[in-house]
Each structure stands twice: as C-alpha cells, then as structure tokens.
Amino acid sequence: MHIISISNLPIHQIQYLTAASGGIGVVERYLPVLLGEVDYLPNNLKAITITSDLQGIDPKNQQLLGYLVIEELEKLADIGKIPSLKNTGMILAGDFYAEVNRRSGVVGDIRDIWHAFSQQFCWVAGVAGNHDSLGNTQEEIQVFKQNRSIYYLDGEIRINGELNLAGISGIIGKKTNLSDVLRKNLLKQFGN
Template sequence: MRILSVDEKPLHEWWYLNAAPRGGSRPERLPLLSGWVDTLPNELDALIALSDLQGMAPHAAQDCAAALLGEVLADELAMMGEAGDLPPASRTGILLAGDLYSNDTADERGASGDVRSVWSAFTRNFRWVVGVAGNHDTFGRDQERERFFLESGRELLDGGVVTPDGLPVGGVSYIIGRPDKLNRREQSAQLERLESVLLEEPEVLVLHEGPDAPEKGLRGNPVIREAVEPWSKLVVICGHCHWDVPLVTLASGTQVLNVDAHAVILRRAGA
C-alpha cells in the first residue's frame, strides 16, 4: 500500500477543549483529512488513522455531556458513514497511534489515564481496530488489560504483526525514555522490538513516537528514522510530535503519515 496524496483542505472538523501550555484549557479544532492510496484489501473501503486525541468534547449521543475526544469521534465518524458522507464503518479499519486520554476538565497537559472507553467505542462501531499505546495511555490493571484485549475486533501491538483482512500491520507501543517512567523504554529495548517487527515485513507500521524528517524541519526521533529508512515500501503511522505537513516520504522511499491531533481517512484513488 502506498499513499498517493493527502488533501490539504479538511473534509470535516470538530471543536474540542485541550490543555493549554500555561494552564487552563483552550478550544481547538481537529481536522479530518482525506488521503488516497493505490490499493486496499477487497474487504476494506477505507482506513482511518488517528493519534493524540488528548481532549474533551460534547457528545451528542450523551445529551452533549463532555466525553473523551476519541469516544466522540468514534460515534460521529460512524454516523457519517451511515449518512453516506464516508465509507460505511463495517468496511473501515481503524489505526490508533496512542495518547487518547484527557482529564475531565481538559486542563492538565500530559495527563495519563485509562483509554479503554475510546478503544471500545471504535470497536463497537468499526470493522476492526489495531493500534499501540502512547506514553500516556493505560488500560486498567494487568488482568483487566489482558481480558480487554482478548475480545475480538481489537489488537494492541507491542512488537508484533497482525493481518486484519490480509493487510500486514506491525506495531510497537510506548516511547524511548527512562524506563522508570510510564510507558517508556530504554532505546536499545525499543529498537530491538522495532527491528523484530520490521523483519516480518509489514506494509503498515504503527508507532506512537515516530521518526523525524530533518530535511523538512519536522520533529521526531532520529534513531527511529534510521531504523525504518531501509524499508522503502513501508508506511509508518505515528504521532507524539505534531507536524503541520502530515505526509512525508523519506529519501529511501519510506512514507511517514503523522496523525498527531488530526485524523486521516485513506481510500483507494478513484473510488
């Protein structure tokens, strides 16, 4: 699968509250961008990639009560499919690149917490959900996490590859950092997991912390770029560091789709 282009003009936008850098919260807009690929499995009409949905928004299905942004998106994207504005949810796969939590008042920057409700909302609505954990995501206690991901329709990746509808998707959770902090690993351990996944030759690789793109001045981790660059046919889906330009092709041909704080729906060109 190769991404041919991503439209600059949003197909749709949602207002939400996000934590401001100096305290308090501020309104922001999350755009949905259209992207176009050369091929998808026959069973799929679309993939939707999302990351860093760290905010709260009014949920129309819950009398406009505040809910995690990811919960709101899961229901509203599905409704857009029912209305014919997007492909049907039953023929759409979801790729989650982590950091889906906000505190209730959206005023704590970098808050960490349980994101099972977001995963459940996407699983309830869509064909399947595959993703990774970011550095702020938790899933309850160990046994609760294990039971949660035994349920069909969702896969949390951390060093493995799955093939929903025949599409090889690999993933590694967490970020590089001090292992005594939440959802961080030493560089050598993270790269070991990443390299083991790459040797299985997935078409799509989901990470939370992705590569940098120095020629474009876009932030990321250079050691991750060095790891993925040799895999010229790979599409990397990531977040963690915001990019104003969502899609970059590295010198080797490796494609990087950064979906920090925006969503991208990928469909076959000409469909």
C-alpha cells in the same frame, strides 16, 4: 498498499477543548478530518481511518474526544462523505486519554474508548501512547488483547487477513506538528 495522496484541506472539523500549553487554562481546538487516496485496500475494506493524539474533551458532554470523533465519523458516513464505518478499519496511534485541566503527567485507562471504536468499525488496531493505560495489571491487558476485533500492538506483529500490523506502545514523541509529520512519514514510507 501505497498512499497516493493526503488532502491538505479538511472535509470536516471537530471542535474540542484541551488543556493549554503550560497547563494554565483551557483552549478550544479543531481536529481536521482529511481524506487520503491509496492504490489498493486489502480485506474488502472500503477505507482505513487513522487517528492519534485525541487528547481533548467534547465541550458538550465532557467525555473524551475519541467518543465525539466516532459520532462525527458516523455522521460523515451517513451523508456519504466517507464510507460506512462497518466497512472501515481503524488505526489508533496512541494518546487518547486527557484531562481538560491538566496536560503533563496525565495517564488514564482507555480500554472503553477502544471498545467503542471496535463496536463501530470492522476492526481496530493500534498502540497505546504514553498517556494511555489498558488496565492496572498484565492480566487486564491480556484480557483486553483477546478481543477478536482489536489488534493491540506492543512489539509484535498481528495478522489481519492480508494486513500485517505492527507497533510499539508507550513511545514519547518530540513536540512537533504531528499531523504534518504523520502525513510526511506516511507519504515517504508508502507513497510513490
């Protein structure tokens, strides 16, 4: 599977709230939904969705941004802008926990958000970010990893049909525009 292109213009934007830089105040942001094109999708998939750093809050109901992303992607699928979520794999690349009034040092349990994604998509694979926990004990993490439609990655390779999935959880990144870095790295690694 090679990425051919990733759009520069979003097909949709999702409004959310997040803590301002420096932790003083709350700011409104917009999460872009970008389309990419690949030469081949394995396992009879119609699409793979990739997201990370959903460190925000839905302004309407004060839930984690990940729940709003699921709702918005369902709407886009319903109107035919993206394929059905049931025929789509989801890659979660970490940092899904947020508190609207604090930015640094915040860590929270994100198992429920992973389960919410796994109920809508045919499978979910990914890593936990440095703001995410998957329970308080190794036993809780092991129970979480036993879900058949979830491929939690932390230093191992998991096989999903024709896909080999690998990742390392808890990595702290540099302060850069992650969507630009992600786009460049994906094109460099998988593009032509």
